[in-house]
Amino acid sequence: MKMIATLAPVAAFLVATLAGTPAAAAPADVYAAVPAAPSTKSSFITRSTAWRLQNGTFVAGQAPERPAVLCELVVRQVGALTSFSVGGKAYDADQLAKCNAKAKKA
Numbered sequence: 001m002k003m004i005a006t007l008a009p010v011a012a013f014l015v016a017t018l019a020g021t022p023a024a025a026a027p028a029d030v031y032a033a034v035p036a037a038p039s040t041k042s043s044f045i046t047r048s049t050a051w052r053l054q055n056g057t058f059v060a061g062q063a064p065e066r067p068a069v070l071c072e073l074v075v076r077q078v079g080a081l082t083s084f085s086v087g088g089k090a091y092d093a094d095q096l097a098k099c100n101a102k103a104k105k106a
Contacts, residue, residue, distance in 0.1 A: 031067070033058045033074045034083040046073035071099035079103050 031049075034057050043052045049063040049070065058078065063070050067086045075081055080100045084091045091099065 030087055031060045031063065031070060032083070032085045033071070033078070033081050035078045036080040036082050039078050041078060044077045046070065046077060049073075051077075068095070068099065071095075072102040075100055075103040077104075 031051075033051070038056070039053060039058070041053065043050065044058075045051070046060075046063075047065065049060050049065070051058040051060045051074065058074065060070075065073065067084075071081070071084045071091070074084070080103045081096065084096060084099060
């Protein structure tokens with residue numbers, strides 16, 4: 001009986017996640033990167049994070065890197081960005097400029 005009580009919160013979370021309730025809302029670690037120039041790539045991988053192009057924006061889920069490092073890895077793949085956001089919160093101008101400084105040079 002104790003085992004069932006211990007697993008109850010886990011089971012409730014799984015049911016909520018699979019059912020699409022607010023517990024399954026977009027996680028804080030969903031990333032979006034908008035390249036400054038159209039990309040010839042439809043997808044790429046930065047270390048262990050897979051990115052895919054959706055409507056002109058590269059998106060990725062969870063990543064083991066810190067957001068600043070992840071942004072720098074992206075610009076090395078696709079060039080400068082006009083926007084980079086984490087969980088729906090966009091980088092400010094200074095953060096974006098620092099990230100774009102790591103972009104590959106043409």
